[in-house]
Every structure is written in structure tokens, then in C-alpha cells.
Amino acid sequence: MHGLVNKAIEAFVIDTYGAQPWRVIAQMCELDDPHFEAMMSYEGDITSRVIDCATRVLKADRADFLQNLGTYLVSQPSQQAVRRLLRFGGVDFVDFLYSLDDLRDRARLAVSDLHLPRLELREHTSNQFSLTVRSKLDGFGHVLVGLLTAMADDYGALVMLDYGGRRGEVETVAIALLERSFAEGNSFELGARV
Amino acid sequence: MKVDRALGCAAPIEWSALEAALDILCPMHLRLTETGHIIHAAPTLQKMCAESDLIGKRFLEVFLLDRPRAITTMSELMARARSKLHMEFRVAPHTSLKGVLVRLPAGQGALVNLSFGISVVEGVLDYRLTSADFAATDLAIEMLYLVEAKSAAMDASRKLNQRLQGAKLAAEEQAATDTLTGLKNRRAADRILAQKIEESGAFALMHLDLDYFKAVNDTKGHAAGDHVLQEVAKVMRAETRKGDMIARVGGDEFMILIDDEVSKVKLAEIAARLIQGIEKPIPFEQDVCNISASIGIAVHLECGHLDLDTLVQHSDRALYASKDKGRACATFFDDLEAPKP
Numbered sequence: 002m003h004g005l006v007n008k009a010i011e012a013f014v015i016d017t018y019g020a021q022p023w024r025v026i027a028q029m030c031e032l033d034d035p036h037f038e039a040m041m042s043y044e045g046d047i048t049s050r051v052i053d054c055a056t057r058v059l060k061a062d063r064a065d066f067l068q069n070l071g072t073y074l075v076s077q078p079s080q081q082a083v084r085r086l087l088r089f090g091g092v093d094f095v096d097f098l099y100s101l102d103d104l105r106d107r108a109r110l111a112v113s114d115l116h117l118p119r120l121e122l123r124e125h126t127s128n129q130f131s132l133t134v135r136s137k138l139d140g141f142g143h144v145l146v147g148l149l150t151a152m153a154d155d156y157g158a159l160v161m162l163d164y165g166g167r168r169g170e171v172e173t174v175a176i177a178l179l180e181r182s183f184a185e186g187n188s189f190e191l192g193a194r195v
Numbered sequence: 196m197k198v199d200r201a202l203g204c205a206a207p208i209e210w211s212a213l214e215a216a217l218d219i220l221c222p223m224h225l226r227l228t229e230t231g232h233i234i235h236a237a238p239t240l241q242k243m244c245a246e247s248d249l250i251g252k253r254f255l256e257v258f259l260l261d262r263p264r265a266i267t268t269m270s271e272l273m274a275r276a277r278s279k280l281h282m283e284f285r286v287a288p289h290t291s292l293k294g295v296l297v298r299l300p301a302g303q304g305a306l307v308n309l310s311f312g313i314s315v316v317e318g319v320l321d322y323r324l325t326s327a328d329f330a331a332t333d334l335a336i337e338m339l340y341l342v343e344a345k346s347a348a349m350d351a352s353r354k355l356n357q358r359l360q361g362a363k364l365a366a367e368e369q370a371a372t373d374t375l376t377g378l379k380n381r382r383a384a385d386r387i388l389a390q391k392i393e394e395s396g397a398f399a400l401m402h403l404d405l406d407y408f409k410a411v412n413d414t415k416g417h418a419a420g421d422h423v424l425q426e427v428a429k430v431m432r433a434e435t436r437k438g439d440m441i442a443r444v445g446g447d448e449f450m451i452l453i454d455d456e457v458s459k460v461k462l463a464e465i466a467a468r469l470i471q472g473i474e475k476p477i478p479f480e481q482d483v484c485n486i487s488a489s490i491g492i493a494v495h496l497e498c499g500h501l502d503l504d505t506l507v508q509h510s511d512r513a514l515y516a517s518k519d520k521g522r523a524c525a526t527f528f529d530d531l532e533a534p535k536p
Contacts, residue, residue: 038358041355086340089336092325111345111348189325191325191326191336192316
């Protein structure tokens with residue numbers, strides 16, 4: 002996958018577990034350079050390999066690891082750009098959920114060679130949604146669970162998320178919106194400089 | 196006047212209902228009287244200016260028309276209905292806006308819709324605007340998203356470029372080869388000479404400087420100059436042995452280490468052959484380049500005899516003696532008169 006994705010995983014591991022475990026992981030994956038470049042393209046299977054090695058070295062459950070990665074992307078102060086760009090998607094959490102259908106295209110507008118997995122939101126009732134993701138990367142749905150949990154917090158919405166498993170290349174996440182404005186949420190200024 | 200007539204067809208307009216609708220569709224619109232006074236300002240404009248700064252004021256008193264510049268009266272403005280207007284607030288932060296004016300029928304004044312255009316990035320900062328301040332169909336949010344996403348991507352690219360540039364410089368720094376001629380460069384030459392001195396080898400150092408090279412460069416261009424340097428490098432390779440070192444240490448300055456050879460007769464022969472080879476006319480495109488070379492020779496006899504700086508200095512002084520003698524010749528440092536104290 003794109004260097005941005007690989008760099009995000011690297012940053013997550015270093016910020017959460019430290020630089021030493023990352024060196025071990027990089028060595029185990031036989032990376033030419035232990036540090037990814039955000040704006041470079043890498044061969045497709047390198048991302049899976051990094052995740053496999055990381056879960057082994059850190060003795061972490063794969064689902065937990067990916068979910069924490071998703072949360073990290075939104076809530077870590079050093080990753081502010083991701084949170085802000087996602088917040089541009091909608092004025093409230095439901096609006097944001099609908100913007101996920103366009104996430105792939107939005108990402109490509111910004112970085113033309115960044116191909117994120119295709120997401121699709123279905124609305125079952127006004128409070129029940131499901132999000133499907135099609136990706137070669139096994140477990141991408143877990144990343145979304147973490148990311149959506151953090152975004153719900155950010156908007157101040159109360160949600161329950163449920164990973165629905167993987168069939169073929171498609172994974173499903175069930176989203177139950179318990180309360181639209183449960184808490185104040187974090188402020189989002191259109192023109193803030195990060 | 197298609198639009199205006201369409202508005203003019205029915206009974207008197209019910210302004211309160213229409214304005215409520217317009218506030219949602221165009222949250223940056225103003226309604227003006229026939230005399231150009233503002234009688235209604237939509238919510239986003241209200242957020243941007245105190246009400247007293249808008250309502251009751253004349254439009255041209257609040258805004259300065261940038262384009263078309265000639266407009267100073269309301270009737271001139273009315274005449275520009277339906278074409279694009281560029282203006283800015285007369286008060287700080289002098290935000291520039293674009294807009295379009297539509298005349299209302301039966302002398303009921305005009306509507307002006309405004310937009311930030313390209314100044315939207317500063318606009319949201321200056322007025323702390325939120326998504327709710329823009330019409331749902333406005334592309335402003337998408338534009339802000341793009342500006343931010345693109346600057347983040349650009350930032351990452353710039354950092355990558357800087358790192359690559361740094362790596363390139365470091366690689367060049369470590370390189371031992373002169374890229375034009377394929378000879379050793381100055382850094383490599385210093386290292387090899389220092390090592391040789393330490394190993395106590397007996398060897399000769401020739402310091403060679405091309406004569407008339409500057410003229411070639413100046414009159415025939417850099418491409419000719421580069422070609423000459425490459426040809427000179429070939430001559431030097433041909434006239435030396437494999438174990439000798441040849442380095443380009445300056446623009447047209449070379450150092451040759453002749454290993455294991457201190458016989459003045461032999462060295463003089465080598466120098467003569469070098470000069471002869473270099474003096475052969477060098478064809479370049481339709482032209483011919485003629486140069487020569489001056490050489491200074493210093494000899495290192497045994498371990499501890501001379502240090503690197505002194506040895507290079509000796510060869511340098513011998514070289515300048517050759518230049519003084521009229522160029523195109525070689526001089527041994529040993530043959531120079533002792534320097535006066």
C-alpha cells in the first residue's frame with residue numbers, strides 16, 4: 002500500500018510501543034530501510050507483512066492491534082491532519098458516516114496515487130447503519146472500528162460498533178447510533194492551522 | 196432581462212417568506228433598495244459584520260468595488276446587473292469578495308449575492324466561520340478540505356525532497372570520483388597521498404595544470420572545455436601505469452602520483468610524453484582545440500621525508516616555475532633555487 006499507510010503503522014508502533022520494538026519488526030520484515038517514506042509507493046504485500054510481524058513481535062491480538070491503530074489515527078495529537086480531514090466530511094456524526102462513501106475519492110483528490118479501500122454505508126433505520134469495506138488487507142474492518150469509535154468521540158456521539166467478520170474480500174461493521182449529541186465533542190474550526 | 200421578468204410576473208413579493216428561503220440558499224446575500232441602501236443581510240454576512248455596519252448603510256459605502264473600478268454610483272452598479280463584481284470591505288480585514296447583482300422588478304431594488312471566491316481560506320479564519328455558515332451546496336468546504344489535504348501532502352513531499360537532497364549531497368561528499376573525467380577527485384587524491392606517505396613508499400608527485408584551457412572554455416564554450424578535459428584524462432591514463440594515481444583536483448588542475456619511480460630521467464620522460472600528448476590538437480565538432488600543460492614534480496623518498504602539505508607545496512612551486520618559464524614544460528622542485536629566508 003501507499004507509503005502514507007505504512008508510515009502510519011510505523012508511527013503507531015513507535016508512539017505506542019517504542020522505537021526498539023519497531024526496529025525488531027522492521028528487521029523481521031526485512032525492510033530495506035527501517036523507516037517508511039510517507040510519499041512513496043511500496044509493493045502491495047508489504048503492509049500485511051508489517052502487520053503480521055508487528056502482532057508477532059508485540060504479542061498482540063491482530064484485531065486489537067488494528068483497532069488501536071484506527072483509534073490512534075484520529076486521536077493522536079501528532080496525527081491531527083487525519084482527524085481534521087475526516088471532520089471536513091460532515092457537520093455531525095451521521096453526516097460524517099455518509100461522507101465515508103466518498104472517502105476513497107477524497108483521498109485520491111489529495112494524493113493521486115493513494116488508493117484506500119472502497120467503503121459503503123447502508124442505513125437500516127435512522128439509528129442503525131452498516132459499513133462494508135472491500136480490501137485485500139485482512140482486518141481492515143477492525144481499523145475502521147477503531148477509527149469510527151474515535152470519530153464518534155470527536156463529534157460527541159454515542160455509538161456501539163460491532164465487527165461483523167470477513168467474507169471474501171468484504172468486511173462489515175455494524176454501527177448503532179445511541180445518541181447523536183451525547184457529549185460536547187471536540188471543536189472543529191474550518192480555518193485552524195495545524 | 197430574463198430573470199428580472201420572471202420575478203416580476205406575480206403579485207407583490209412576500210419578503211419575509213422569500214428572505215427566509217434565500218437566507219438558506221444564499222447565506223451571503225443582501226437586499227438593497229433602489230437607492231442602494233442595505234435593508235436585509237443574510238446570516239453569514241451578519242456574522243461577519245456588526246448589524247449597524249450593514250443595515251441602513253449604502254452598499255457602496257460598505258464595499259469598495261475593485262472591478263469594474265469605475266463604479267461609484269448606484270445607477271452605475273444597477274447597470275452592471277448580472278455580471279461578475281469584485282469588491283472588498285472598506286473596513287479591515289478588507290476581505291475580498293465576489294458577487295453578482297440582480298435587479299428586482301418595479302423599482303423594488305436589487306439582490307446581491309456574495310461569495311469569498313479564492314479568499315475563502317482567510318475568510319474562515321478571519322470570521323471563524325463553520326460549515327453552517329455556507330450553503331449546503333456551496334463547494335467552500337470541499338475547497339477548504341482540498342487546500343488542507345494538499346498542503347499536508349505537499350509538506351510530506353517537501354520533507355521527502357529535502358531528505359533525498361541531503362542523501363544526494365552526502366553521497367557526492369563520499370564519492371571518490373570526478374564525474375566528468377572518471378579520474379579520482381581531490382578528496383580521494385589527498386587520502387591516497389597521505390596513505391602513500393605513511394607507507395614510506397618512494398614516489399613522485401606531478402602537479403599538472405593545463406595551459407590555454409581558459410581560452411577554449413571562453414571562446415568555444417563549456418561543452419568544448421568538458422570534451423578537452425575528457426581527452427586530457429585519456430592521455431594521462433595512456434602515459435601512466437596502472438598503479439599510478441591520476442586525480443583532477445581543480446578545474447584544469449591534475450595530480451599524478453607516479454609510484455615507485457624517483458629517477459629524474461624517467462620522470463622527465465614521462466612529463467615530456469604527457470605534454471606532447473596533451474598538445475595534440477583535439478577535434479571538437481567542426482573545430483580544433485589546442486592546449487598544452489605545465490608540470491611541477493616533487494619527489495618523496497622515504498618514510499618521514501615530507502608530510503602531505505609540504506609535498507604538495509613543493510609540487511606547486513615547481514609547477515609555477517614551469518609557468519614562469521613560459522609554460523608547456525616540466526620543472527623539478529629539486530632544481531629550484533633555495534627560497535630566500
